[in-house]
Amino acid sequence: MTIETLIDEVIAREGGFVDHPADRGGPTRWGLTEAVARRNGYDGPMRTLPRSVAADLYRRLYWERPRFADVAARAPDLAAELFDTGINMGPKVATGFLQRALNALNRGATDYADLRVDGAIGPATLAALDAFLASRGTLGEAVLVKACDALQGARYLDLAEQRPANEAFLYGWLANRLG
Known part of the structure; x- marks a missing residue:
């Protein structure tokens, strides 16, 4: 299984925009929290975080860096x-x-x-x-x-x-x- 496949599976499972009131992580898109997106240079609305940005963050922060x-x-x-x-x-x-x-x-x-x-x-x-x-x-x-x-x-x-x-x-x- 490639990292691309793993990322595709995560994004499919996590879905689009979510802002659950009980989630301390706040607004998420594609499973990424707003805090993670902001720390890594994304400054747009979370509702429109591009899938390509999410895939890049997953690859860099959760595969390569660790x-x-x-x-x-x-x-x-x-x-x-x-x-x-x-x-x-x-x-x-x-x-x-x-x-x-x-x-x-x-x-x-x-x-x-x-x-x-x-x-x-x-x-x-x-x-x-x-x-x-x-x-x-x-x-x-x-x-x-x-x-x-x-x-x-x-x-x-x-x-x-x-x-x-x-x-x-x-x-x-x-x-x-x-x-």
Whole structure:
């Protein structure tokens, strides 16, 4: 699956303009918040944010900058999961989920050293991913995807418990964002 396909899927799922009163993110178009659009140079009305601008922001902010393309070269399904989680929760959170999962799955640091959970993909995270995949084979990628999904689901429940207004979104998050 290419990044273009992933972006197309996100844009199709997120739809056009939304301004839900319970959403702290405020107005969105194509799933991008107004704050993200403004920080990255878009100054027009959110209702008319061009699809091409959204696609560019998704590619730059949620694929290239967090280095999910480097993950895709090793584990494309995992990279797709990180991309989607990163869009919804932030790339640092998605990467933190990966790092936590790798730490928990390294058999007491016998397969590779524990990672610092810093939300950044660098040489240590990629080396740990390589070691994990080498030791666990093709099923390893599916296990990492499940682990990241589990962490994402737990965070959604936490968000709804901490802020009852988020209950308006919980069903959709669980239905559309996991597995």
